[in-house]
Amino acid sequence: MHIFSFKSGIVIYVTNMSNQDEQLISNKTRELVFLGLGILSILLSYLLTPSFSELMKGFLIQQTAPSLLDTNTFMIVGEGRLGAPFLNAGLLIILVLLSYRLTNTELNGNTIAAMFMVFGFGFCGKTLWSGWPLFFGVLLYALRNHKPIQSMIGLAWFSTALSPIVSVLTLYTQFDGMSAMSEVGSFSLFGFVLAIIVGLCAGYLTAVMASVLPGKHEGLTLFNAGLAAGLAGFFVFSIMKSIGIAHSAPGHEYPNLNNRLLFGCLCIYFLYLLIMGFLINQKEKRDIKAILLEKHQGDAIKAYGFGATLINMAVCGCICLVYFLCTRTGNMHGPIYSSIITIVGFSSNGISPKTMIPTMVGVYLTSFLLGGMHGALLGESFIQSGFNYVGSKNMMNAAVYSCGMAPVVIKHGAFIGLLAGVIHSIIVPNTGVLHGWLNLYNNGFSVGFVVTFFVPAILAIKNQINQKEEK
Numbered sequence: 001m002h003i004f005s006f007k008s009g010i011v012i013y014v015t016n017m018s019n020q021d022e023q024l025i026s027n028k029t030r031e032l033v034f035l036g037l038g039i040l041s042i043l044l045s046y047l048l049t050p051s052f053s054e055l056m057k058g059f060l061i062q063q064t065a066p067s068l069l070d071t072n073t074f075m076i077v078g079e080g081r082l083g084a085p086f087l088n089a090g091l092l093i094i095l096v097l098l099s100y101r102l103t104n105t106e107l108n109g110n111t112i113a114a115m116f117m118v119f120g121f122g123f124c125g126k127t128l129w130s131g132w133p134l135f136f137g138v139l140l141y142a143l144r145n146h147k148p149i150q151s152m153i154g155l156a157w158f159s160t161a162l163s164p165i166v167s168v169l170t171l172y173t174q175f176d177g178m179s180a181m182s183e184v185g186s187f188s189l190f191g192f193v194l195a196i197i198v199g200l201c202a203g204y205l206t207a208v209m210a211s212v213l214p215g216k217h218e219g220l221t222l223f224n225a226g227l228a229a230g231l232a233g234f235f236v237f238s239i240m241k242s243i244g245i246a247h248s249a250p251g252h253e254y255p256n257l258n259n260r261l262l263f264g265c266l267c268i269y270f271l272y273l274l275i276m277g278f279l280i281n282q283k284e285k286r287d288i289k290a291i292l293l294e295k296h297q298g299d300a301i302k303a304y305g306f307g308a309t310l311i312n313m314a315v316c317g318c319i320c321l322v323y324f325l326c327t328r329t330g331n332m333h334g335p336i337y338s339s340i341i342t343i344v345g346f347s348s349n350g351i352s353p354k355t356m357i358p359t360m361v362g363v364y365l366t367s368f369l370l371g372g373m374h375g376a377l378l379g380e381s382f383i384q385s386g387f388n389y390v391g392s393k394n395m396m397n398a399a400v401y402s403c404g405m406a407p408v409v410i411k412h413g414a415f416i417g418l419l420a421g422v423i424h425s426i427i428v429p430n431t432g433v434l435h436g437w438l439n440l441y442n443n444g445f446s447v448g449f450v451v452t453f454f455v456p457a458i459l460a461i462k463n464q465i466n467q468k469e470e471k
Contacts, residue, residue: 030107030306031097033276034115038097040272041090041119044265049083058084067125067167069437070393073334074123079257085334086265089122096157105150109299109309109349113222114157116345117441121161123341124334125440130167131160133196137203152207158225159206161441162199162233168438169195169245198236205232213448220411220451222350223404226444227452233435233445241436262332266321266340273344274314281307295410297350309348316347319356320400326364329391336393339400339443346404355406358414360399362421367395370426394429401428401443408455416458423454 049055058081065076077084096115105111118126138156142149169191209228221227281288287308291300292315300309320340324330343351368386375385389395402421409417428446432439439445 027106029280031101033280033310034093034107034112035097036276037269037272038090038093038119040269041086041093044268045083045086045090047083048086048261048265049081054081055083055087057081059087062088063127063129064171066171067127067130067164067440069125069164069432069440069442070335071125073125074257074262075333082257082261085123085337088127089119091128092122092126093119095128099153099157103149103153105153109301111154112301112348113345114154114225116348117342118157118160120338120341120345121440123337125167125338126160126163127167130163130170131157133166133199134159134162134203134206137200137205138207140200141204141207155207155210155225156203158210158441159203159229161226161229161439161444162202162206162236164438164440165202165233165236166195166199169198202232202236205235217448217452220407220455221404221444221447222346222406223401223441223444223447226404226439226441227448229441230431230435230439230445230448233439237434237436237438257331257333259332262337263321263324266317266337269341270314270317270321270344273310273317277307277310277312277314279307281305281311292353294352295354295406296352297407297410300348300350300352312352313344313347315353316351316356316403317341317344319353320344323360323364323399324396327391327396328387330396331391331393333393335397336400338440339397343400343403351403351406355409355417356403358409358417359402359405359421359424362418363395363399363402363425364390366422366425367392367398371395395425397443398425398428398446401447404444404447405451408451412455412459416455416462419458420450420455424450 045055046052049058058077061077061081062073062084065071065073073085073088074082093115096118099105100107100111100115107115118131135156138152138159139149141147142152142156170188171191206225206228209231210225213224213227213231217224217227287304288311291304291308291312296303300312304312317340320343324332324336324340330336343356367390371389371392372382372386374389376382378385399421402424405417405420405424408420424443424446427449428443431446431449432442435442435445
């Protein structure tokens, strides 16, 4: 057993990460590591926007802006206020940690993934206030069904994928005779009250969906909450539209603000996780090698230890950055930040380098071919059009989020995983309209469709072919 201490006096016991010794790395230590990540994000916000008044102005703009799916927060706050989303994301991760502490919730693979989803979407559609009605809607489900709060708080944070519902009803619209609304971006008291009621109901419905869906997709997606939130969002949006409460599609603008700077900030996040991982894991290399080279499912902390898990999270984040560089034409913006950070969080709960690559390759090849064919039909260069589509926001997000199908790769092999990535890249650009862009976790919704309907079909065809060959 190895022991070392930080200058602050926090002592961490480091071992070979057996289940018994891993308990010595207390939950409080895990909280402090991620609290440091939140503080790091706040420090980056000040470095990016040294003027406090401009930083606060950008922060206020973000809190009162529409937060529909694929909102590019960096563009909304303006290039001179790029620090505002970092401040929002840093405060969000601290809020999540506070909720875990108040409810005595353990930081494990699931709760870390939920925390990073909130953290990531702090750059794209999630504000400090918009998720609370949904959060408490899930807790109401827990109380109603006599479930421990600790077992549901991760799902409560996952449910905030539907926070655009609250934002739209409160800020994005104004009611005309309480039957229709127009986009004016002003506060409506009736809309605020309605947002709370609808948010509570949507959160409760998400919890109901999440409790029954695992049996439908047989655990083949890590994004069960994304599928549940998508179905709940589809139901809520259908009701809103039926009674005349509707909104238009979000604008899609993803200019090149500062690729190198924003790319570098992600590198800083991952370097922090890598350093903390090596400090905690110290000289024990077996678990690091295992988590990076094996296909594993479930809570990585229980299997490999907290230090090795942090290293895996950092490495998976770097793989996403390498993919971004391979697109050649991609731009850094809010949606890309949210997708990469979310996947880093899920690297504590089932994603590893070995399970990422097949699905990402499937998305890359498909998007290149589809983009190239589209360009060729218009008389443009096949190759350039292919790279342009690969680097588009939809396809970069599709590639990163396709990693949520890691269980497909684990259970059915790399080739089936590649085919799943192919199908995901085809259908995900068309799923946002189903829930009115009210589900931030649209790729999780799409992945759920792929593993529930298409992967079983692929496996059925494969079995038929194998049976014919045997005859």
